[in-house]
Amino acid sequence: MRQFFRMLLLALVLLTVALISALTAMQFAIHGREVAVPKLVGMTPSEAERALVNSGLQVAVERQFYSPDIPEGRIMTQVPAPGVKVRRGWAIRVAESLGPQRVAIPDVTNQSERVADLTVRRRGLDIGSVAQVNLPDAPAGQVLSQSPPAKASRVSVPKISLLVNGPPEPPAYVMPSFVGQPLGSVTVTLQDAGLKVGKVTVAAAAPVEGQPSPTPAEPAVQPGAASMIVSQSVEAGRKVSAGAMIDFEVR
Secondary structure (H helix, E strand, O other): OHHHHHHHHHHHHHHHHHHHHHHHHHHHHHHHOEEEOOOOOOOOHHHHHHHOOOOOOEEEEEEEEOOOOOOOOOEEEEEOOOOOEEEOOOEEEEEEEOOOOOOOOOOOOOOEHHHHHHHHHHOOOEEEEEEEEOOOOOOOOEEEEEEOOOOOOOOOOOEEEEEEEOOOOOOEEEOOOOOOOEHHHHHHHHHHOOOEEEEEEEOOOOOOOOOOOOOOOOOOOOOOOOOEEEEEOOOOOOEEEOOOEEEEEEO
């Protein structure tokens, strides 16, 4: 029995040593694939790529900015920062300088969005974000404002964002209750308002006490102009836009 416990203790010691060795080897392997990020600010993207060859890292130019201090084509900022340890194959995101602002910001307000786009791109600039509002007094598609404004100086990003007047919104109506009205007159009312009659179904007749229920072989009653509306798909009081389709159930 004593011999058995000695063998068991020896096996536990060997297992512990093996686990410690495996964890140590794994730690060395993980840290062996890590490299410190070098400083790329001030280099060109090509110089940065050559500087990262041996470390197994990559460079990705994500944005470009005007800068009165950093020459054109040089890296302005980088993420991660120099000295940070990352794994091999990591992409270092950088911003490239466009040098001092040399392009005058054009005035594209009151132009159509298409003409404004052409004007901006001919100046070597790009369109940034385009937002829309709906003003009844301005033509649809007209540029109402821009950012940065015309002739602005010390611009950082070579993009112009536009605020454009959107297409007019379709007229909206408050849905009345048509329950109890004939289908024919309701159809005319909806057409005059720019709405449409959708699916019309016949409501099942409630069984009358003392009378036999209709058999499935009897032909179904077809809705007509004199059919009375018992329900509608859009509740009374809700807003609907022109062109909306309203379904009815009739008897």
